[in-house]
Amino acid sequence: MTSGPEHRIDSKLISLLWAEGEAAADIARLHRSLFQPAWDEAAIRDLVYQQGVQALVAKVRLRDTGPPIMVGFVVGRVAADEGEILTLGVMTELQRRGIGLMLVDGIARALTGAGATRLFLEVAADNPGAIALYRDRGFAEVGRRRGYYARPGRPAADALVLEKRLEQGAARRTAGL
Numbered sequence: 001m002t003s004g005p006e007h008r009i010d011s012k013l014i015s016l017l018w019a020e021g022e023a024a025a026d027i028a029r030l031h032r033s034l035f036q037p038a039w040d041e042a043a044i045r046d047l048v049y050q051q052g053v054q055a056l057v058a059k060v061r062l063r064d065t066g067p068p069i070m071v072g073f074v075v076g077r078v079a080a081d082e083g084e085i086l087t088l089g090v091m092t093e094l095q096r097r098g099i100g101l102m103l104v105d106g107i108a109r110a111l112t113g114a115g116a117t118r119l120f121l122e123v124a125a126d127n128p129g130a131i132a133l134y135r136d137r138g139f140a141e142v143g144r145r146r147g148y149y150a151r152p153g154r155p156a157a158d159a160l161v162l163e164k165r166l167e168q169g170a171a172r173r174t175a176g177l
Contacts, residue, residue, distance in 0.1 A: 009097045013061060014098070016058055017056065017059060021048060027055070056110070072094070124158070141162055
């Protein structure tokens with residue numbers, strides 16, 4: 001990763017929380033600022049209530065007063081023994097500060113606890129920050145989908161398919177998130 005520990009937010013200031021329909025508006029708002037095409041609130045709400053789907057949000061207190069704000073999210077699902085990260089995002093100005101790592105680790109633990117032994121995801125080949133995050137967490141490329149991500153006014157980007165083996169014991173060693 002390009003940022004060192006000196007740029008990370010103290011993990012004690014970051015809360016990972018389970019997310020359901022009540023978080024759909026906040027997740028959709030952040031998703032819209034990060035991705036095109038973006039998922040809308042209804043799609044996210046429907047998704048988080050599907051069987052096997054788990055979602056987490058990261059909240060950080062950025063001010064001395066007021067409640068913590070949502071700065072990141074991850075949505076994953078498990079089917080049989082395979083987990084998949086469907087989407088993950090961190091507020092642009094807080095990227096490369098450790099929040100994405102916590103979200104990946106959190107959803108990996110959650111999906112492992114739900115029976116997943118392997119975890120898959122897709123990432124745009126032109127997103128070096130995200131690729132570095134996933135490689136840092138033990139993901140390896142197992143496939144490529146050519147021209148998968150449409151880019152307005154630019155050539156489409158390939159999607160890298162990444163996989164990580166999950167340790168079943170990790171879920172038992174870790175209580176909660």
